[in-house]
Amino acid sequence: MAPKVLVSDKLSDTAVQIFRDRGIDVDFRPDLGKDKAALAEVIDQYDGLAIRSATKVTAKLLDRATNLKVIGRAGIGTDNVDKDAASKKGVIVMNTPFGNMITTAEHAIAMMFAVARQIPEASASTHAGKWEKSRFMGVELTGKTLGVIGAGNIGGIVCDRARALKMKVMAYDPFLSEEKADQMGVQKVELDTLFAHADFLTLHVPYTEQTANILSRENIAKLKPGVRVINCARGGLVDEEALAEALKSGHVAGAAFDVFETEPATDSPLFNLPNVVVTPHLGAATTEAQENVALQVAEQMSDYLLTGAVTNALNMPSVTAKEAKIMTPWIKLSGHLGNFIGQMTDEPITAINILFDGSVSQMNLAALTAATVAGIMKKANPDTNMVSAPVIAKERGIQISTTKQDKSGAFDGYIKVTVVTEKRERSIAGTVFSDGKPRFIQIKGINIDAEIGAHMVYTTNEDVPGIIGLLGNTMGSHDVNIANFTLGRSEAKGEAIALLYVDEAIPPTALAALEDTGMFTQVKPLAFDV
Structure with a gap:
């Protein structure tokens, strides 16, 4: 039977047609996501759920989604999805982080221009029949220092555009290497250095425990006097009340915000302040971007439901369609190895150690590890899968480690799984023969050749x-x-x-x-x- 997908937010007709062309049964109900009760009544009928931001996928909804396998968010932000609950239920959560990168980066640059030249205020004044040329004295971007917090996909594009504008670019990003910074033509700095030197500061990080309130009251006080702050990333990264006070005092010369701590934002400390540009979360709101992310999410969900390929998943290792074809017997073997050891072990497991030898060591080890852990956990919970297993293992305090090594024996490649309990260690190894069938090749250090x-x-x-x-x-x-x-x-x-x-x-x-x-x-x- 064909997989069934519900589209509960507004996606383009072209995106919906992609599902149909791939042989997937799709229900296009773009207003259903706004009706929580109605959505809950039908969600158990579907294998996939395609959404934008209107649909809220809560733990309560996921409890009703007994057949759901994948949620696809057309866009980057997944704040409207309870990812922890989805992981525990074994539901993959995908987003489309690349479809609107250019659009969001361009909006940040546009906001920087707007606040530098006070364009919105000047436009409103001129529309009102005034001619206040001397009131709207701006500043040039050329020669100024741009501080970029987060130099990933979108932040990297902003850095590139800023350099083209002849700005000096400083970047703070814990994952940015010196080599990559040199390639990008930016100076990698610590956060306090960026605060002290940036004439313009733009944020391009997700909202996480580490980035929440990264521009706190304390950090706003560290900013270079006269700085202009741009946030087209996520609400909650900036203490809006503290920033409003800094704007009123003149310590901060201007701000441009597309995102807010509470959305829809009908009120904010930043509203109605001079030289503050605000837009209603328009970063990804271009015709091209909306179409791109819709098409991308339809392709990703279809690939997963039909071939097992996982792309841009937030709670599971990605596996390409090519990898899925090659790795399917090895993923099956990993599950069998884990399942054997799980059925054999009655006492609590404290650690899982997985050795990948030879050819298999060059494969997608994250996916193989997830499959192994899922196999082990099935005894305790038969519904465990590659998504939920690592979450369950973490909750139980189980330490998972992996090792890979060059070919060391008679087999081109093999996997060995060892579990540790308070009483003992137990191990099993297996390989995949040329016929594509998994085999057990060693139990407790004793060599065997067992069909499964x-x-x-x-x-x-x-x-x-x-x-x-x-x-x-x-x-x-x-x-x-x-x-x-x-x-x-x-x-x-x-x-x-x-x-x-x-x-x-x-x-x-x-x-x-x-x-x-x-x-x-x-x-x-x-x-x-x-």
């Missing part, structure tokens, strides 16, 4: 004669057909293991019969989603 089936039984015993016959006879007497039988041992007369792949779930009577023989130290039924 939906129903299996794992036994451990002392290496003595008669075990094979005992297993075969017991299964046969309980009408259980063995599809594949794998043995391994640490050394002669040492510890031995067996993995049986059988056609159907093993009845409790068969398991009890094996245990009653007294020959096995462990008998464990296993189930895998193959």
Whole structure:
């Protein structure tokens, strides 16, 4: 059956058609997002939800979204989506961070010009029939220092445009390397240095715990006298009341804001102040940008629902369509390795260590790690998936570490998973053969070659004669057909293991019969989603 997507905000007809052209059943109801109750009534019917900013995806709504797999936000900001709740529910949250980069950067530059030359006030005065030429004395941008907080995608474009205007550019960004700063032609500085030297200051960071109120009252006091502040990023980055006071005192010469702490902003300390330019969150509001992000989100959601490709997800590693095709058997193997160890472990897990060897070490390790952790967590919560598993592991205080190494053995590539509990460590390794089928190749350090089936039984015993016959006879007497039988041992007369792949779930009577023989130290039924 074709995946079903609800578009609950205004997307272009072209974007909606992309879903249809890709074979997805789409309901285009652009006003539904404004009606919380009506949306909650139907959300359980859909695999995907495409939104802009009007639809609020709350934890309460997600509780009703029993079939939802992906939320696509046409735009950058996802403040209207409860991402923690989505992650716990295993729902991918995507945005489109590149579709409106140019538009937002251009708006920041336009706002900088507007506040430098007092264009809005001058326009209103002239419309009123006044000719106040001497009142609106502006400043040039050429030769001035622009301080940029956040030199990522949008901030980087602003830096490039500012350099073309012959401005000196300083940038503060913890993730900006000196090499990248040199390539961009900007000076990388600490925040206090930027505050002390910037004639214009523009913000281009998301709203996070680290960036909230980054222009606090204390930091506004550190700004160079006569600075002009531009914010086209996110509300809540600036203490608006403190900035208003600095504007009134003259410490700050002007401000241009497109975003506010509370939106829609019907009131703000910045309103009705001289030389303050305000716009109603227009950063991405161009015809080109709105079309670009709508088309992009439709393509991204379609790719995920049809091929498993993940692009611009905020709560899951991205996997391209090409990667998805190559990695599918390895992701399946990762899940099986995790699932085996999860079913075998009864005590609380404190750490998960994953080794990637050979060819697999060059793949998308974040995705493989997520699949492994999901497999481990399935015993506790069968609905766990690659999105929710890392969140659950973090909540439980489980430490996850990964290591990659060059080819070190007989296999072109393999994955080894080790879990640590207070009592023990338990490990399993696997690979993918040329036929694309995952195999277990080592358990507890004992080499094996085991095909993976939906129903299996794992036994451990002392290496003595008669075990094979005992297993075969017991299964046969309980009408259980063995599809594949794998043995391994640490050394002669040492510890031995067996993995049986059988056609159907093993009845409790068969398991009890094996245990009653007294020959096995462990008998464990296993189930895998193959």
